[in-house]
Amino acid sequence: MTIAATVRIEDGKGTKIRLWLPLILLWLLLPVAILIAPFSAIFCLIKRINPISAACALLGLWNGLSGVHVEIQSAKANVLVHVV
């Protein structure tokens, strides 16, 4: 399960941005997701997409984010994105 993301950006001028994003709090939006679920299902059916498959795929995508690590170091900037 995706819990949090760490984002660290440092540019060449010495500016540092550090963010710790608690992605688990997005589960608080679950009631909203449930509310819009029927509309999403209708939209999927109009577009001839299986809504259950789409929901499963999106959930898999969300769960799969855990472990993503992107680190770029260059002279101009350093960027780190880490999802746990």
Added chain:
Amino acid sequence: MSNDRRQILDMLANAKITADEAERLLAAIDGAPSTGAASGGTSQQPRYLRVVVDSEKDEGSPTKVNIRVPLSLVRAGVKLGALMPAPARDHVNQALREKGIAIDVNQIKPDDIEAMLDQIGELTVDVDDKKAKVRVFCE
């Protein structure tokens, strides 16, 4: 002697199975615990796709890229891609053709990609250039 082994030998003695079948069953029994113990469950399965780039394009200031993508994310992406409606696939095909890439997205089956992902653990790409080193592998 384990119960399984004794059962197999009993079946062979009672002519319920042939010698070849007994040999295969015994090999399966011998193989299952050893591979499980050696691998420690599913730990042998690769979990991440790694891309490491070490570029020395700029003098004295090398650029390093280190990307780790979980294979589960790749699998989820494949499943999501399979849900793409036909008109969207046509748009993708057209965009690919404009870029000079002759790939028909309609021909890519999710099962094929899934089979490819199962075998991706063996994949290692090493590119050694004067200006950059690129490594793509699974871990």
